[in-house]
Amino acid sequence: MSGAVADVGVLARPRTRDVIGLLARLVLGAVILVAGLLKVGHLETSARAVRAYQLLPYDVAGYVGYALPILEVAVGVLLVLGLFTRGSALVGGVLMVVFIVGISSAWARGLSIDCGCFGKGGTIAAAQTQYPQEIARDVGLLLCAAWLVLRPRTALSLERFLFPDRHDQARIDPDPHHERPPA
Amino acid sequence: MTSSSASRKAKIQAATPKSQQRKGANPVVVATVVVVVIVAAVVTAVILGSRDKEAATTAGGSSLPKGASAMGTGIVVNPGAPANVPTLDLYEDFQCPICAEFEHRFGEGITALAEKNQVKLVFHTLSFLDDNLRNDSSNRAANAAACAADQGKFLEYHTATFGGQPLKEGAGFTDAALKSFAEKVGITGAGLTTWQQCYDGRAHNQYVESVQTQSEKDGVHGTPTLKLNGKDVSLNGFTNESLDAAVKAATK
Numbered sequence: 001m002s003g004a005v006a007d008v009g010v011l012a013r014p015r016t017r018d019v020i021g022l023l024a025r026l027v028l029g030a031v032i033l034v035a036g037l038l039k040v041g042h043l044e045t046s047a048r049a050v051r052a053y054q055l056l057p058y059d060v061a062g063y064v065g066y067a068l069p070i071l072e073v074a075v076g077v078l079l080v081l082g083l084f085t086r087g088s089a090l091v092g093g094v095l096m097v098v099f100i101v102g103i104s105s106a107w108a109r110g111l112s113i114d115c116g117c118f119g120k121g122g123t124i125a126a127a128q129t130q131y132p133q134e135i136a137r138d139v140g141l142l143l144c145a146a147w148l149v150l151r152p153r154t155a156l157s158l159e160r161f162l163f164p165d166r167h168d169q170a171r172i173d174p175d176p177h178h179e180r181p182p183a
Numbered sequence: 184m185t186s187s188s189a190s191r192k193a194k195i196q197a198a199t200p201k202s203q204q205r206k207g208a209n210p211v212v213v214a215t216v217v218v219v220v221i222v223a224a225v226v227t228a229v230i231l232g233s234r235d236k237e238a239a240t241t242a243g244g245s246s247l248p249k250g251a252s253a254m255g256t257g258i259v260v261n262p263g264a265p266a267n268v269p270t271l272d273l274y275e276d277f278q279c280p281i282c283a284e285f286e287h288r289f290g291e292g293i294t295a296l297a298e299k300n301q302v303k304l305v306f307h308t309l310s311f312l313d314d315n316l317r318n319d320s321s322n323r324a325a326n327a328a329a330c331a332a333d334q335g336k337f338l339e340y341h342t343a344t345f346g347g348q349p350l351k352e353g354a355g356f357t358d359a360a361l362k363s364f365a366e367k368v369g370i371t372g373a374g375l376t377t378w379q380q381c382y383d384g385r386a387h388n389q390y391v392e393s394v395q396t397q398s399e400k401d402g403v404h405g406t407p408t409l410k411l412n413g414k415d416v417s418l419n420g421f422t423n424e425s426l427d428a429a430v431k432a433a434t435k
Contacts, residue, residue: 070225074220
């Protein structure tokens, strides 16, 4: 973003950016958390949803299916709380990239599957596939993750309460241009 | 100016006892704890998932039901079908409502194809809905059907079970209901005792599990799935006539 735009736009205010970050964090975190919770009690279904993509060997797909829900719950909780936001958003973003690649690949290969993002999964009628919507949703979530990786400081984050030292320092060094108080 | 304030801060920090230097928690410690907990949880999930799967696939007996030639293969309804007719594989889960609907609409036509030996009809009874619906009815129904197959009553039992599928998905089948289907299709007397022993002992459970596993390896990830000579048959616009035509085309 150019300096001129940053100075006049409301986005220039660090506080505004903190709130945008909060929204990105809550949206990304809540979706990942819910997705994980819906699957964590149905590990075999989750494993089968991964196998339905037919990208990984049978056993490996099973392990991924068992691991994914609990990983999602963990990342979702960290994001909602605002703890280790950058790292959690990075993991969340990588997951989104993997999901987008997987769904696109299923679409390209002509498979008719539910993405299994929120449980279920497996083959469905061709007319019921929702590849564009699923990809669009994951791209939106990827943008949230990208914002948080680039600017992990958010309003109402747990890490601000837990690690005030780190944030005092962070307030001094990075990008003084953007941190200038509004005139 | 910055450097002098920094060095002053450093001196203050050096003079301060370590415990008072940080206002908050130690991020490294917290991060380590969080990462360790997440890794432990993920590893636990993978171990539990694998162990449950292992336990499920090794429970019960390992005998093959009549009509199945090997673990993972379906039950052949009409083994006497000539070699030139195509093989029609049907993958169904007894708790799947669309399968019941499918049976209701097309079951008779498909049975007729088998009776006239125009196809070699092979059933794969799947059980994946159990995990979705949080019960074990698909597995038990598949076991019950395999026990009925031993007495040459697979097709009849299969039809009776879909006919008796509860209206509410997930309500499942009671043991008594599965037994009543056996009686309904004419398994009585000593035959019923044999069926009951087979069912109670889950004589074919490892076979049932192997069919589920093999179907996923063969790319079947939903029910009902139809394959004619190994190729998926689309259910879009499916009719008994369209199936007859496809069967004719595939007959050598």
